Amino acid sequence: MPAQSTSPAGEMLLAGVGPGSRLDCDLPLDLPPDHPLSHGVLRLRLRVVEGVVTGVDPDVGWVHRSAEKLFEARDYRQLIMLADRHDWLGAMSGELSVVLAVEEMLRLEPPARVVWLRTALAELTRVASHLAFLAAYPYAAAGPADEAREGARGAREELLTLLEDYTGGRMHVMVTRVGGLHLDMPAGWPARVGAGLVRARAALDLVAAALAAQEGLRGLAVLSPADAAAHGASGVVARASGLDLDVRRDEPYGCYGELFAPGGPGRVPLRAEGDALARLDLIVEQARVATDLVEECLARVPGGPVSIRLPKVLRVPEGETYRASETPLGRAGVWLVSTGDRAPWRLKLRTPSFAHASALGAVLTGSPVDDLGRALASVPLVSGDVDR
Numbered sequence: 001m002p003a004q005s006t007s008p009a010g011e012m013l014l015a016g017v018g019p020g021s022r023l024d025c026d027l028p029l030d031l032p033p034d035h036p037l038s039h040g041v042l043r044l045r046l047r048v049v050e051g052v053v054t055g056v057d058p059d060v061g062w063v064h065r066s067a068e069k070l071f072e073a074r075d076y077r078q079l080i081m082l083a084d085r086h087d088w089l090g091a092m093s094g095e096l097s098v099v100l101a102v103e104e105m106l107r108l109e110p111p112a113r114v115v116w117l118r119t120a121l122a123e124l125t126r127v128a129s130h131l132a133f134l135a136a137y138p139y140a141a142a143g144p145a146d147e148a149r150e151g152a153r154g155a156r157e158e159l160l161t162l163l164e165d166y167t168g169g170r171m172h173v174m175v176t177r178v179g180g181l182h183l184d185m186p187a188g189w190p191a192r193v194g195a196g197l198v199r200a201r202a203a204l205d206l207v208a209a210a211l212a213a214q215e216g217l218r219g220l221a222v223l224s225p226a227d228a229a230a231h232g233a234s235g236v237v238a239r240a241s242g243l244d245l246d247v248r249r250d251e252p253y254g255c256y257g258e259l260f261a262p263g264g265p266g267r268v269p270l271r272a273e274g275d276a277l278a279r280l281d282l283i284v285e286q287a288r289v290a291t292d293l294v295e296e297c298l299a300r301v302p303g304g305p306v307s308i309r310l311p312k313v314l315r316v317p318e319g320e321t322y323r324a325s326e327t328p329l330g331r332a333g334v335w336l337v338s339t340g341d342r343a344p345w346r347l348k349l350r351t352p353s354f355a356h357a358s359a360l361g362a363v364l365t366g367s368p369v370d371d372l373g374r375a376l377a378s379v380p381l382v383s384g385d386v387d388r
Contacts, residue, residue: 056361063387071347087385089129093327095176101323101334113304120297129328130287131156148210151203180307190298217277221375231359235330241274247326265292276378353385
């Protein structure tokens with residue numbers, strides 16, 4: 001019996017199994033139709049006793065599209081259109097992860113203007129990704145929650161329009177190139193971004209107020225620091241449990257070394273509770289930090305070219321490298337192995353959603369069945385990012 005399916009209304013179906021289970025049929029788990037988990041299939045097999053979840057077995061792989069195998073059949077320029085499609089809420093970070101690994105193998109330094117613009121686009125994507133989860137969260141109460149939901153949706157739409165103005169794509173931007181960017185930013189774009197960030201901050205204030213008015217989130221779906229570390233959690237999921245991890249600060253790339261230097265706008269907010277409220281509060285706080293980073297990047301972007309002229313047939317020297325980056329969902333990694341050909345011999349992705357899906361057993365165990373929707377939606381993950 002399938003443990004999960006999605007309906008046009010965004011319903012998730014969970015099957016309870018196992019000894020002592022009081023749930024012997026599909027359980028509708030209501031998530032808003034625009035929640036990222038309703039865009040793919042995530043199977044969760046539950047063990048339920050007296051209305052409380054006593055065990056969870058995540059069953060992944062139902063959206064698997066063999067992206068890593070396809071990387072081996074594409075040249076290095078064609079990788080980008082695959083790299084931005086597993087986490088469809090953070091496409092810019094996906095393509096940037098792969099390009100950074102290729103540039104490292106080539107020992108290629110992109111122009112300074114490219115570095116700052118890439119970072120601005122990545123952080124703008126981060127804000128839009130966080131707003132997507134906050135707008136689609138199944139709040140238990142109306143009133144402030146309705147206002148927060150509409151505010152977050154409207155702010156995200158404006159940011160996606162800004163990305164479209166620059167790149168031509170709202171979600172799959174495909175603007176990153178080996179050695180640069182496909183396009184320079186259009187005239188007047190920084191000023192429009194500034195207005196969009198003002199709206200985003202106002203929406204985040206509404207969400208923070210709505211979360212403060214929610215009951216039952218404190219102490220729900222707790223993930224201990226030990227379990228977070230054991231499952232390889234990162235991003236919001238790790239930091240809400242007190243793990244002080246951020247690739248941008250710890251292994252800086254691009255211009256993050258300057259942004260996260262003392263006195264810079266970069267900072268890593270933490271919580272110790274590890275519950276649903278801590279994760280949601282951190283999503284809000286990290287989105288606020290990202291708005292500051294976008295502003296700083298656009299204020300400091302230097303002049304110069306946005307691309308480097310490369311050979312028509314691009315070949316990467318023989319060797320291998322591993323490159324980590326901080327996507328909106330957490331730590332991503334790219335292991336690239338080259339034999340000197342025009343396509344990778346192997347390109348392996350480490351995606352944060354896979355680790356977070358594996359942690360769902362620890363997160364959801366002990367949660368009341370009636371609160372499963374709110375517990376699950378507090379863990380930011382994207383189905384395609386789980387399965388690749």
